Amino acid sequence: MCQDLLLNGTIYHCGMDSAPEEVRTSPWIALAYLVAGICFILALRGLSGPASSRRGNRLGMIGMTIAVVVTFITHVPTWADPEFYSVPYGRDYLALIDWTATLEILAAIALGAAIGFTTAKRIAMTAMPQLVAAFHSLVGLAAVLVAIAAYLNPQAFGIADLVTPMIGQPFAVIDPVSRVEMGLGVAIGAITFSGSVIAFLKLNGNMGGKPILLPGRHVINMGVLAAIVALIAYFTRDQSPAVFWTITVLSFAIGFLLIIPIGGADMPVVVSMLNSYSGWAAAAMGFTLHNTAMIITGALVGASGAILSYIMCRAMNRSFISVIAGGFGAVADTGGSQAIDRPWKRGSAEDAAFLMREAEQVIIVPGYGMAVAQAQHALREMADRLKEEGVRVKYAIHPVAGRMPGHMNVLLAEANVPYDEVFELEDVNAEFAQTDVAFVIGANDVTNPAAKTDKSSPIYGMPVLDVEKAKTVLFIKRSMGGVGYAGVDNELFYRDNTMMLLADAKKMVEEIVKALG
Amino acid sequence: MDFIAILSIFVLACFVGYFVVWSVTPALHTPLMAVTNAISSVIIVGALIAAAAAGAPGAKWLGLLAVVLASVNIFGGFAVTERMLAMYKKKGQ
Numbered sequence: 001m002c003q004d005l006l007l008n009g010t011i012y013h014c015g016m017d018s019a020p021e022e023v024r025t026s027p028w029i030a031l032a033y034l035v036a037g038i039c040f041i042l043a044l045r046g047l048s049g050p051a052s053s054r055r056g057n058r059l060g061m062i063g064m065t066i067a068v069v070v071t072f073i074t075h076v077p078t079w080a081d082p083e084f085y086s087v088p089y090g091r092d093y094l095a096l097i098d099w100t101a102t103l104e105i106l107a108a109i110a111l112g113a114a115i116g117f118t119t120a121k122r123i124a125m126t127a128m129p130q131l132v133a134a135f136h137s138l139v140g141l142a143a144v145l146v147a148i149a150a151y152l153n154p155q156a157f158g159i160a161d162l163v164t165p166m167i168g169q170p171f172a173v174i175d176p177v178s179r180v181e182m183g184l185g186v187a188i189g190a191i192t193f194s195g196s197v198i199a200f201l202k203l204n205g206n207m208g209g210k211p212i213l214l215p216g217r218h219v220i221n222m223g224v225l226a227a228i229v230a231l232i233a234y235f236t237r238d239q240s241p242a243v244f245w246t247i248t249v250l251s252f253a254i255g256f257l258l259i260i261p262i263g264g265a266d267m268p269v270v271v272s273m274l275n276s277y278s279g280w281a282a283a284a285m286g287f288t289l290h291n292t293a294m295i296i297t298g299a300l301v302g303a304s305g306a307i308l309s310y311i312m313c314r315a316m317n318r319s320f321i322s323v324i325a326g327g328f329g330a331v332a333d334t335g336g337s338q339a340i341d342r343p344w345k346r347g348s349a350e351d352a353a354f355l356m357r358e359a360e361q362v363i364i365v366p367g368y369g370m371a372v373a374q375a376q377h378a379l380r381e382m383a384d385r386l387k388e389e390g391v392r393v394k395y396a397i398h399p400v401a402g403r404m405p406g407h408m409n410v411l412l413a414e415a416n417v418p419y420d421e422v423f424e425l426e427d428v429n430a431e432f433a434q435t436d437v438a439f440v441i442g443a444n445d446v447t448n449p450a451a452k453t454d455k456s457s458p459i460y461g462m463p464v465l466d467v468e469k470a471k472t473v474l475f476i477k478r479s480m481g482g483v484g485y486a487g488v489d490n491e492l493f494y495r496d497n498t499m500m501l502l503a504d505a506k507k508m509v510e511e512i513v514k515a516l517g
Numbered sequence: 518m519d520f521i522a523i524l525s526i527f528v529l530a531c532f533v534g535y536f537v538v539w540s541v542t543p544a545l546h547t548p549l550m551a552v553t554n555a556i557s558s559v560i561i562v563g564a565l566i567a568a569a570a571a572g573a574p575g576a577k578w579l580g581l582l583a584v585v586l587a588s589v590n591i592f593g594g595f596a597v598t599e600r601m602l603a604m605y606k607k608k609g610q
Contacts, residue, residue, distance in 0.1 A: 033562075036559070037530070040556045040559070041533055041534075041537060043552060043556065044534075044537045044538060044541065044549070044552070044553070045537050045540070047541040047542070047545045047548060047549050047552070048540045048541055048542060049542055049545075050542075050544070050545065050602070050605035050607075053545060053548065053602045053605070054599070054602050054603070056552075057548075057552060057595060057598050057599055057602060060552055060555060060556055060595060060598075061595050063556070063559075064555070064556065064558075064559065064591055064595070067559050067561075067562055068561060068562070068565065071561075071562045071565045071566065072565055072569075075565060075566050075569040075570070076569045101568070101569050101571075104568065104581055105565065105568050105569065105581070105584060108568065108581045108582075108584040108585045108588065109584060109585075109588045110588075111585050111588070112584065112585045112586065112587065112588020112589040112590075112591070112592060113588055113589075113591075113592040115585075115588075115589045115593070116588060116589040116590065116591065116592030116593030116594070116596065117592050117593065117596055119589070119593050119597075120592070120593045120594075120596035120597035120600060121596065121600070123597065125601070128547055128551075128597075128601075131551075131593075131597065132547075132550050132551060132554060135551075135554045135589075135590050135593060135594060136554065138558075138586045138587070138589055138590045139554065139557050139558055139560065139586075139587070139590055141583075141586055142558065142560050142561070142564060142583040142586040142587045142590070143560050145564065145567075145579045145580070145582055145583035145586070146560055146563035146564050146567060146579075146580070146583050148576075148579055149563075149564075149567035149573075149575075149576040149577075149579040149580045149583070150563065150567065150576075152573050152575050152576040152579070153567065153570055153572055153573035153576035153577075155570075155572070156566060156567065156569075156570030156572065156573075156576070157563075157566060157567075177520055271550070272550070275550055275553055275554070278553075278554070278557045279553065279557050281557075281560070282557045282558075282559060282560045283527060285560055285563050286523075286527075287523055287527070288563070289562065289563055289566070290523060291562055291563075292526055293559055293562065294559050294560065294562055294563070295523060295526050295527045295530060296526065296530040296533075297556050297557055297559045298527075298530075298557065299527055299528075299530035299531040299533070299534050300530060300533070300534040300537070300538075300553070300556070301534075301553040301554075301556065301557040302531070302534065303531055303534030303535045303537075303538055304534060304538045304541075304549060304550075304553045305550075305553070307535065307538045307539060308538075308546060308549070308550070311543075311546075397543075397544075399543065404546075404547060404550065405543070405546035405547065405549075405550065406543060406544060406545060406546030406547035406548070406549070406550075407547055409543070409544040409545070409546070409547065410547045410548070410601055410604070413601070413604040413605045413606070414604050416604075416606065418606055418607055418608040418609070419544055419605050419606065419607065420607055420608050421608065422544060424543050424544075
């Protein structure tokens with residue numbers, strides 16, 4: 001069962017590389033990983049409401065602690081060795097511990113913790129989409145590294161059999177099923193990594209939001225994907241490094257190629273999709289390691305990302321395939337030019353203050369522009385002033401407002417807006433007809449009535465907020481020239497009941513607050 | 518564990534994930550992404566195994582690097598989720 005092994009010029013002494021077999025396969029260990037998995041399920045379950053969410057998050061932390069501690073004590077040499085605990089009293093226990101491995105691992109965790117904590121503490125809430133994309137890339141890269149490590153040292157992962165040929169050295173043969181799992185793990189991990197890096201660069205503004213369209217990209221992408229699948233199949237027959245590294249390199253390339261043609265407006269879908277991939281990568285590695293915690297988590301995260309992608313696609317009335325194919329928003333500025341001459345009404349902060357003070361109900365419609373202008377705090381101040389005047393204030397959130405699912409809700413929560421004043425599209429849309437003022441700040445496409453009437457519009461069929469049904473629409477926009485991310489002109493601007501407030505969102509809201517006195 | 522047993526766990530977990538995620542309120546979709554990010558870093562289990570194993574130095578260093586990356590995600594992900602969730606308040610709270 002256990003014998004010394006020579007691989008790539010290194011001698012592996014039996015029993016040196018990890019804890020004894022019976023400790024690692026103890027049912028208690030498997031049970032502990034299962035408990036960790038259940039903690040993760042409950043962590044997501046907690047998010048069904050803000051009240052239970054914090055407890056859920058703590059459970060997630062507990063689950064992670066269990067998984068890490070159990071792995072640590074069962075795999076760092078000596079910690080899990082029964083002999084270590086049965087040595088006669090009085091012997092120097094500390095001298096028996098593999099301090100090098102222990103300290104290296106603790107140092108690695110401490111370094112990661114320091115970076116993670118600092119980032120989490122400093123990051124502005126408006127930058128959450130970038131942060132999440134960056135975090136996805138780390139999961140992807142970690143999955144790639146683990147898969148490579150498993151490939152280089154399969155014995156440590158318990159996925160290889162030692163074969164002693166008639167002539168020559170004994171060598172490790174990786175179990176063919178594990179090779180598929182490993183291949184999938186490295187491929188999905190690499191796609192997650194390079195895709196997330198591009199998504200990060202686009203969200204962070206280091207790279208333009210406009211889609212980059214390579215000629216023949218569909219053919220190239222399909223070809224590369226087919227090659228990856230074929231190579232993973234071939235990998236089961238030939239475990240040579242060339243095959244493994246080609247899979248890795250091609251997967252990095254396809255992640256990059258898949259995301260560059262996707263425009264800024266589709267980033268909520270991309271971020272959700274990459275979230276899903278990071279889960280599938282973890283699940284694939286869980287299969288390799290026969291680890292229930294990883295498999296359960298991978299399935300949860302994979303499902304979560306997939307559902308979020310579906311919700312985002314539905315909110316844009318687009319198929320997942322068309323989003324992935326990319327190019328949306330590239331054919332902009334058609335129809336915008338002749339529309340610019342149409343008459344529209346301009347209002348001032350004083351007009352807006354007057355209209356809202358007289359109103360019975362005001363519904364605020366925030367969008368990505370609010371995040372860019374950092375106007376959420378000023379907005380809440382305005383709402384507070386209005387409430388003092390006896391006005392009922394509500395917020396209406398479109399599912400794709402912002403750059404990631406739930407982005408607006410977080411920003412409003414940051415500005416101390418109570419969450420019971422914030423409503424989803426389907427819950428609030430019927431109310432616009434009985435509302436005096438709809439206050440649109442930084443949103444555009446999600447309010448465009450053309451989505452309901454104009455069959456030639458690229459956003460036709462997309463569910464939109466019925467703001468035009470309100471008695472008056474106040475629409476904050478920097479200038480009349482620009483179009484939304486879909487590249488279409490908004491019918492709303494030219495309606496009789498719309499008043500355009502042309503200014504920076506934050507400045508305009510501050511002026512309104514001043515005018516409210 | 519044999520492959521079918523693992524596959525069964527995986528498939529059932531997918532169903533659990535499906536129903537649990539649909540029950541998440543849309544207002545918490547951003548924290549959901551942050552926390553799924555943190556928990557998918559359970560891949561640290563694989564990283565620890567690689568880092569703890571002696572024998573192949575290359576695999577060991579890759580493992581340690583993966584431990585760092587996954588730790589950034591775990592600590593950063595849970596911390597930023599905690600920070601966001603603390604901001605959600607009811608009227609008058």
